[in-house]
Amino acid sequence: MKLRKSFVAYWLAVSAGLLALFSTPVSAQQFRLGYVSLDRIIKEAAPAKNAQVRLEQEFSKREKELQTQGAALKTRADQFEKDAPTLSESQRSARQKELVDLDRDFQRNRREFQEDLSRRRNEELQQVFERANRVVKQVADAEKYDLILQEAVYVNPKHDITDKVIQALNASAK
Structure with a gap:
C-alpha cells in the first residue's frame, strides 16, 4: 500500500511538471532552423565547378597517356593471342613475360x-x-539562424x- 501511494505521488508530480512545462507561454523569440545540401553545393556552386575544371586540366594529359598505354597493352596481348600457336616455347615465354611486365607497369601507373x-x-x-x-x-549570422544542419534524413x-x-x-x- 505504501509503495502504491509513493507511485501515485510520483506520477502526480511528473504530470504536474509536464503540465507546467507545456502550459508556459512560448517565448517571443522563435527558434530558426536551416539546412544546407553539400551535394548540391558540390554540383552547382561556381567554386566547386572551377575546382573540377582545374582537376581536369591538371590530370587530362596523364589520363590520355594511361589510355594510350592501356590500348597498346591490349593490342600487344591480342597480337600475342593471335601469334601464340606459331611461336616456339621460348618465344612464347619471352612474350608472356613481356606482357606481364607491361601489365604490371600499366596497373602501377x-x-x-x-x-x-x-x-x-580531396584537397x-x-x-x-x-x-x-x-x-x-x-548567412546564419545575417539571418539569425540558431542551427544549420548539413545531414538529415528528411528536410x-x-x-x-x-x-x-x-x-x-x-x-x-x-
Missing part, C-alpha cells in the same frame, strides 16, 4: 594516377567546403538555405 587524382580532389573539395562553411556562418524545403549559400559562393567566386 593507373593506381598512382587514381591516388594522385583522389588526393588532389580541392576541402577548400570548397571551408569556403561553404564560412558562407553558411555568414522540409522551407528550411533549405542551399540556394542562398550557392548564390553567395558564386558571388564570391567572381
